[in-house]
Amino acid sequence: MSRPIPPLNALRAFEVAARHLSFTRAADELFVTPSAVSHQVKTLEENLGVMLFTRDSKSLTLTSAGKAYLPGVQEAFKQLVFATHQLHQSLGVPSLKINLPPTFAVKWLTPRMQRFMQAHPDIDLKISTAKEMVDFTREDFDMAVRYGRGIYPGLYSELCLPVEVFPVCSPLLLKDPTRPLASPQDLRFHTLLHDESTYADVSNPNWAMWLEHTGIADVDATRGPSFWPSHLVIGAAIDGLGVALAKKHWVVDDIASGRLVRPFVGSMQVEFAYYLIFPEDRAQDPRIRAFLEWMREELARDAEAQATDSTGASL
Known part of the structure; x- marks a missing residue:
């Protein structure tokens, strides 16, 4: 009689924990507690009759059995995702699953x-x-947008949005004569709003980097409240809480509507950008092709609107 397949949840916990070599980081990915991950892994080890991890107070490492078992488990999950994607295509399921930065x-x-x-x-x-x-x-995602250099082996990658940052604030902040905001030096009179979004890009500007780039040395870049994700700091700027350092594409509409203003000129280009990505073997998926073409049309629309705006004509 064949041995039953181990519980799927336990296999998933093992795969994620083995990838991170951390129950805590695995718990973050699975949206459970570290103790729940540990319990699932223990259940799997008891089911298999072997130890998959060596545990001590400071580290988690795979045993030789764990190292031997992991590739097969990962391949099994890969095949499940592929089979699900193929099933959706064969049934003509008209949904398109996209994962994006918030x-x-x-x-x-x-x-x-x-x-x-x-x-x-x-x-x-x-x-x-x-x-x-x-x-x-x-x-089980069809596509994703990610922030980086656009180099993702095995994935199709197309530039969505380049990144440029500059200060923005509520127009109300410009009406106080006792607290001028006509130049970067005037930031010392105002609250700085900080974007705590974390990306693996040391060039992603914060206030300290922007002030250094601008040549301003007498403004304390450490003060002021912090927010995550980025749209929260933009909302705080709209509410008049202070001055935010914002990515251009996030505030174009707010500036056009008058909710935000650029108090002075000066911006920074960022090396990283936003890219649309998906597995190369899905390039002919009609849903993906439809979204890709629509995205290109939207980017062309944005570029045309910005070009018209730069000439002084109305949008």
């Missing part, structure tokens, strides 16, 4: 979704947000 979803995609829905009423977008990189071999 502020990209709030400040760029959502305001434009109505046009996609009108152009493609047969495709339902399913949007989720995360700052971590999607692993298409383990997660």
Whole structure:
């Protein structure tokens, strides 16, 4: 009689813990507690009759049995994701699952979704947000947007948005004659709002870097409240709480509407950018192709609007 397959949840906990070599980081990915991950792994070890990890107070390492077992488990999950994706295609499921950074979803995609829905009423977008990189071999997503250099082996990658940052604030802050805000030096009279979004990019500007770039030395870049994700710091600026350092594409609409203003000129270009990515073998998926073409049209629309605005004409 064949031995029963171990519980799927236990296998998943093992795979994630083995990838991170940490029950705590595995718990963060699985949205459970570290003790729950540890319990699932222990259940799997008892089911298999072997130890998969060596545990001590400071580290977690795979045993020789764990190292031998891991590739097969990872391949099994990869095949499950692939089979699910193929099933959706064969059934003609009209949904498109996209994972995005939170502020990209709030400040760029959502305001434009109505046009996609009108152009493609047969495709339902399913949007989720995360700052971590999607692993298409383990997660049931069709596409993702990620912040980086655009180099993702095995994945198609296309530039969505370059990144430029500059200070923004509520127009109300410009009306107080006792607290001027006509030049970067005047930031010393105002509260700095900090974006605590974390990315693996040391060039992603914060206030200290922006002030150094601008040549300002007498402003304390450590003071002021912090926010995560980025759209929260933008909201705080709109509410008049202080001056935020914002990415251009996140505040274009707020500036056009008058909710925000640029108090003075001066910006920084950032090396990293936002890229649309998906597995190369999905390039002919009609849903993906539809979204890709729509995104290109939206970027062209944005570029045209910005070019018109730069000439002084109305948008």
